[in-house]
Amino acid sequence: GESVGLHLPTLSVQEGDNSIINCAYSNSASDYFIWYKQESGKGPQFIIDIRSNMDKRQGQRVTVLLNKTVKHLSLQIAATQPGDSAVYFCAETPLNTPLVFGKGTRLSVIA
C-alpha cells in the first residue's frame, strides 16, 4: 500500500554541523507534508510543513526540500544543537485525508 518511509533509522552529527534527514514517499497524490520532532515520552512537535506547489520552505534553522519528481522530502537543520536530539518523523496527507507517518529517524548530536 501507500507508505512514507525514511532512508536511515539513525543519524549522528557533531554539534554545530548541519543535519540532513531524508524521507521517501510513494503516494503521488500527497499534497501536504509535515516534519515532526518527537522527544522521548513527548508528543510529536510540529517543525515545518510544505505543500506540493512548493519545492523549498525555510524556517528558523530548518529547511524542508520537496522533490516531487522522485517523491523525496528532506529536512535540513543548520548548526545542529544538543537540543535537536530527538526522533524526526515525516508525514504526508493526500487531499485532506489522515496523516501517514513515516518511520522515524533518531538524530543524535555529539557535543
Added chain:
Amino acid sequence: AAGVIQSPRHLIKEKRETATLKCYPIPRHDTVYWYQQGPGQDPQFLISFYEKMQSDKGSIPDRFSAQQFSDYHSELNMSSLELGDSALYFCASSLGVGDTQYFGPGTRLTVL
C-alpha cells in the same frame, strides 16, 4: 500559546478492563485526531472528528470508540483491554480537516 491537553498522562489498567482517555483541543480548533504509538513505532492513525462528526477512521479496533462533544473535546473509550493495547495515545487538533495538526503530550497506557 495554549496547546492540546490530554488526560490522564499515565494510566495503568488490568486486562479486560475499560479506559477513557480525554483530549482538549487548542481553542477554536474544530478537528481532533487520535493516534496510537507503540514502542519504537511511528504514530498510527485511529480516528478523527470534525465538528462533532466522525471524519475519518483508521486502524481503530472495534473494542474502541470515540466521540467529540459540543465543546470540541474528545474522548477515546477503550474496552476489553488487551496487553497489546499498551502504548502512547496521542490526540492532535487542527483548525479544519487537512490543516496542520498539533499534538498533545500523550497518555501512556499500560495494560497488565
